[in-house]
Amino acid sequence: MFTGRVPNLSSCSSLVQLSLDNNTFSGTLAESIGYLSQVRSINLASNCLEGLISEAHLFNLSKLQLLDLSLNSNLTVKISSFRNAPFQLERLWLESCKLGPYFPKWLQNQKKIEVLDISYANISDSVPDWLWDNIHMCEFLDMSHNKLYGVVPDLSSMYNLMIIDLSSNQFNGSLPLLPPAINTIKFSRNKFSGPITNTCHLRNLYVLDLSNNLFSTHIPQDCFINLMSLRYLNLANNNFSGEIPNSIDSPCFVSSLHLRNNSFTGEISRSLKNCNKMTILDLGENKFSGKIPDWLGESMLELAVLSLKSNHHYGRLPSSLCRLQNIQVLDISMNKISGTIPKCLKNLTILCSKIDPNFVSHRFFIYVDAMGFYHDSAYIVWKGKEAEYTKILRLLTIIYLSNNNLIGEIPHEVTSLIGLIALNLSGNNLVGNLNFLDLSKNNLSGGIPSTLAQLSHLGVLDLSFNNLSGKIPWIDHLQTFNASVYMGNPRLCGPPLVLKPCPGDKTPVGNVDETHNQEHDNIFNSKGFYVSMALGFIVAFWGVSGTLFLNKWCRITIGKMLVCVEDWLYVKIMISKNRLKIYLENC
Template sequence: MAKATRSSIQCCRIVLIMIWVLLAQYQIPISSISVEPKGGERSCRERERDALLSFKASIEDPSDVLSSWQTGQDCCRWRGVVCSNRTGHVVKLDLHNNFTIFNYDYNTDMINYKFRMLGGEIGPSLLAIEHLNYLNLSYNDFGHKRIPEFIGSFKNLKYLDLSYAGFGGSIPPQLGNLTKLLHLDLSFNSLESVDYVSWLPRLSSLKYLDMSEVNLSTTVDGVHALNMLPASLRVLYLFDCNLNATFSSLPLYSSNLTSLVRLNLGYNYFHGPIPDGLLRNMTSLKELGLQSNDLIGDIAELMKRLPPKIEELDLSTNNLTGSLPIRLEHMTSLRYLYLYNNSLNGHIPSGIGKLTNLRGLDLSFNNLLGIISENHFASLTRLEELYLSNNNNLTMVVDPNWIPPFKLKYVDLSSCNLGPHFPTWIRSQTDIIDLIMSNTGIVDRLPDWFWNVISSVEYLDLSLNQISGVLPSTLEFLSAAYEINLNSNQFHGGVPKLMMSLQVLDLSNNSITGTVPLSMCNQVQSLEILDLSHNRLSGQLPQCLTSRKSFRADHGDLTLIGSKLSIVSFSNNSLSGEFPLFFRSCQYLNFLDLSYNDFYGSLPIWIGKRLPQLAFLLLRSNMFSGYIPIQLAKLDYLHVLDLAHNNLSGTIAPSLVNFTAMTTVSSYGSYYVPDFISMLVVTKGQALEYYTNTIISLMSSLDLSSNCLTGKIPEEIGGLATLKNLNLSGNRLTGDIPETIGGLWSLESLDLSNNELYGEIPPTLSNLTFLSYLNLSYNNLSGVIPSGQQLQTFDDPSIYKGNNDLCGPPISKNCSGDGTTLNYPLKYEDGNEMSSFYLSMGLGFAVGLWVVIGPLLFKRTWSAAYFLFIDNIFDKIYVFMVLNWARLIANIRKK
């Protein structure tokens, strides 16, 4: 027994000696050896656990994502931490923000997404994790701080993802020390690389590189530095890197990047044609993205040079011309073909229907024409995306009984010709998520089956057709829908009950009748855009939108749960009632149009405080009364205010014409107006309807016309330097036109007609070089009409009509001092004074004449001497006396 024990001890000693020899041979520290715990799993090293806790202490974690990181716990079980089963060392740290954003509640999701972002400082304590080979910090926000240089010290790192992480500044060249790196993603930050030639080539093992939106414009010879990229690369994304150059200067055709499988150089300002040899050595290329550059040339010639097994091709938003080649049908590996927004023409070859792998096809915004039939889709069994919009001469003609081989998810056929009948093939497309068939010439009743088929729809647009029918009483079954646009059709019936997820609803320009339903009270909690304008709605808004009882007290404030609305239009109906109190809770509201209704009462003073984002306020043609609240001046982003055709009274307060957004171009705020929202502005003597966010954003207008406003025009109005339309006509304004009006240097339309303004027209008006419309008619203006510069272009006398004391071109009345005879009586403040002057002068003249001439008539010698004297001096004094007499009379008249 003892002998057996001694033998066992000797065996153990031999084993320990062998282990020691091995450790010495491979230089493995004894401290790195850990005891295998029960269950076959290794616990983390204390040193590495402390390093992770120090890292946690230095960063910001508002939602407590790292709550599992606790002192005394096994760090290998912490969230985002992975240890080696063999050594127990931390080898993987994955802290990317994995919150999913759902479109149907985008704003709420974004709040939650940002709340889960990590931030703050990344401390060097992580250097203690020497065996780290995987680091992912993507989709966080580190506040534009620089990427820590010490990351270049992780010599075992193979995977590094810092995309969408809010880093800024220059990329540290120390990243070039990561010689084992296979995957590097620095995309979509605020980074720049002054000299990426110095560190990128050292990453000789790199297979995946994404530097999208890294500014490479300051890189020395950045385009030719592409030759220095590692030959091992299989994926290269340099999307939107400011690599401004010609395509012919690209060295890729002579580089060693022959293993590239995926290449995206989109949004880089490359211009010109693609050289013949640019892509021919990339035989393995499956994805090519050259979108949003300035690529020119024939599409057929370009496609000849593409690798035959290309799977994804994006050449959108360039200047490619020509017709799609017939050989397109031989590119059978194609899965996605994006050619939108070019200048392609001709017919779509029917052979495209042979691309059995095609899943996405986008040919929109071109000049394609002809017929699309069933043959174009014959074998497209995998097609999910179909975009053919804005090819105005493209017509889809299929058999009414045709059942497509595909199940589409995303469809945009707007501005193609689909009508006059509603396309019945849609009935088979039960998986549709986005359906856009705007302006497609459909003149038909909406089929009863339609609403059941699109039960999964998220985005629906059937606008600008002549589709008729009654909207269903409820659309709640469209539970995933977030935007519905049915404007400019012939739908009738009432406003349906809507789904809670809906963010955008546009039923404008239809024949919707009745009142706004009570159900809207709950639905406005998710709505962001609501347009019910140009319908036949009547009555008052629901009490929940107008009554103070619908609000709840919250820290002494009145708020309403929900209130995400940013755009609301009820214009052109017959709605009545006072200004809706509901809007008091809509702090994100930036577009409000209640014009052409029967609203009444005073304008609430809380508009200026409660609606801080308001940029467009249109209340034209209602029955609002009382004063214009001076608190409106607190709306820093307001640059369209239309209160015309109401019963507003009082004066225009100086502070009221001090709108910040009308004084400077940069004060526009954070608003977005979709293209389907319109805004009616009366300018240049006519009602103009403005569409699209770009055009609306450039409009700046102040219209207070046709009210009962009194007093003077404030001199402060001259500070509205970006104002383009000013209309104060049809009021009772008095006083002079302020000289400061010359400060409205952006003004294009000015209407001050039908007021009681007097005095002279200020000469500064001629400084308005953009002015193309002017109306000063029917006031009490006097004096000479200024001329020069822009005013010389106004030759219509009617713009000055009704001002009897104006003179000069373009009206027929002449002014004194121009060598012509005056054709209007002199006007003094006291008319009797002038009459007395003429009477006294006449009597004096008669008496003087009788004193001189009387004696001459009775004394002949005196008369002979007198007339001789007169004959001698007559010639000398005739001209002098007559002309001076005339000058004297003229001076008297001027006075």
């Protein structure tokens, strides 16, 4: 890997191809690169270049066909419009370069473009009409992650177009007509609306992502059948309605199906039984109903993410779910599931072992063709927040069965799921008392959750010798355990760890008992204490004595007792006096 500045290559006048990509070249690019009059291809992608690229760098490159400056996030490309362009580019990659805020007008003279990537380019503008006319030969078009707006025109005449990515912009209106050869459509995170029938009969389509738009339309059965032949279908976060076709004879090639947060109805379709390559199935937050079918755990053995959350499913959890040996995320929360938790959970192979963070898994890659692949993603609730996870999805291992009608005890087999990082069973009718919890001598990390105190029956707790950190929650139940429960966690602090106060504690943890004693001393030193004590004595004395003296029999009895006591004291005093006198005389 090379570092430093890009060398001065002006003396290499016969150079045809310059490839310095995937290095760490830094600094500005010298204008002398414009003297490479024979160069046809310049690739400086994935470096650390900065500064400005202007027409001065390109004025003499009449044979230039390929220019790749992508993934140089500090590089600004500002080229004045050439009246007569010295070159006609066929392939142009400027991903992550600074082109905006206006759409680059110098592209108006480029009419042979086959590949155009101006994604992540800080452009906040409408797409000029001339661009759509100029790219009629385009095969690959990526303008994603800008702030482009407007209506996309009819693109059906772009016969060579195979991949189009306009995601994360502000395009609106209906979907454009697209050419029959297209295989990838990524229009997510825009403001598209209206019908999607334009996409239903594209025979070469592999990837369709219309998620996070403003669609509110019914999807016909015949359209759904055709869409099930895709490899990747994402309609999430819209307001689509309809039912998944229930034809068991329909072929299914989908490996990733995202229908979450729509208004789909009906039962889980039997047509999904044929999707034996499915890795992600997200039907959450819809209006699906019925029982979870047994075949779900028998046909989709490659399934890694299954989300049926927030629907109207009922019945028992089928034991066939335990055959999903590759499952990493299982979310069936917020339904009406009843019965007990299956004891066969120990058969979930992936969850029974820890995932190696250094292991590169390809199970969440969506392969399209020779143009490359895409990282799949899924919406997961983690630490109370829902977010879309992409690259770290392979590290998540989660089971959510919360807010159902589950009964019985938590099966002991759950303890075999040592790879699990989150288990949520809240909001059910589970029974049993957990009075012994020993998690010592593991590699647990993070803070101690305050919800642990809700285990009010817990009599024995051992969290020692882990990697826990932060302040021990100041909750009565957790404070009843002694310091040995938390020992061996160097980054834990706070009581009952007497010698490890947390930073910012006003009262040192080691002085808790002293503080308690000082509070008692303050009570004894107050005037109120002595006044109340005197009043209490007076009230008690006269309450008892007054009652006795008002009774005649008690008064006589007490008088006789006092006379006897007086005589006894007199005799004792006289005897002691005589003994003392004799002792002194003998001395």
